Amino acid sequence: MFDQLKNSLERLLPLTREEFVYFVTLLTPRKLTKYEPFLRAGEVCREIAFINQGCLRYYYLKDGDEFNGQFFFEGSWLGEYHSFLTGQPAIQYIDALEDSQLLVMQYNDMQKLYDEIPKFERFGRKLAENVVIGSQYRTASLLFDTPEERYLKLMRERPKVIERIPLHHIASYLGIKPESLSRIRKRLADGR
Amino acid sequence: MFDQLKNSLERLLPLTREEFVYFVTLLTPRKLTKYEPFLRAGEVCREIAFINQGCLRYYYLKDGDEFNGQFFFEGSWLGEYHSFLTGQPAIQYIDALEDSQLLVMQYNDMQKLYDEIPKFERFGRKLAENVVIGSQYRTASLLFDTPEERYLKLMRERPKVIERIPLHHIASYLGIKPESLSRIRKRLADGR
DNA sequence: CGCCAGGTTGAAGCGCTTCAACGTCTGTGG
């Protein structure tokens, strides 16, 4: 149950057996069924989750339309950064796209962890730093890649997304309408 | 010279006088003249900078065209996260849009700081966390706001950008061409 | 079987881009 977590943690900082065990005691397992929400915009996000199995997304709602911000698979950490860090109401919604198993850590426990074992500050730092890199990469792609280029990048760099996520969600992630993505795929299928 | 830095630091974590003084010893002042580069894509970014005065941007180059990623003014920290953190060649270019004064910290000194005074891990963490929030906000805007909405948001939330940055750079930041931004402004000036 | 979500296809429309010309301001050299 904690193998994947252990690998993920150790890539960020080496831990003694005791430290890891202590970390684990702060986690609570939770299951989500497909489409079940983890967080709704407007609520305050008081926890982050390690994904043991499954797939989740966060998305924005604007004028009744959903816009997918990011997809997360097993092995990664997930939370609403803005709300979790500032205590303000969340802007993003988070829900499961597949039945999923999570390991959840409460905000208060996380702060306690930081205070009691300063070494874990490094964990928090590296976690945030990795999110920065990913987020800036995504921003750049939205800024200067065409929708078709964004789709090709996604196929190349994150095949899981193509395999496991429905087309209309991918379209929303790419910033276009499902019809447009469908036409892009057709264009690519015919030799360009 | 260090007043602004002190304010900025204290908002992230309270420091003793000694800690602050030590922090300052790791900084080197540097001046940049307008348009002078701070970093070129392809180089490895080995330093981050606090901006004491002036204005810088980072941008991407694609097929000979520049795309502005972000603008930074006095009081904020600046660096190429991807490269600084991974040691890989930078993707972004950074240069000054005005004559600027910086306080620069070397990567090695920063790691030393983390190791010697673990408390500063919290500084690094909070710095990264703030960047995450900003970056996700920008991504969201590119994803679902129209160019006109993005421009209005910018006027409302970051008037400095409108006042101090040339239109064609703002257009590039918004993901559109200068001609289009010019037309948007005209549309707004005539009552919509 | 029949419903419905997810995906495809067609036609028309709109907004941003492209290309080109022109206006304005500023700094520089004769």
Add this chain to the structure above:
DNA sequence: CCACAGACGTTGAAGCGCTTCAACCTGGCG
């Protein structure tokens, strides 16, 4: 001190790609 160059911004006309709206198809599931 004036003239000109160059950077920056505006305006017009034509084009293209994504959107919109609508119809239709397919596969999964009650």
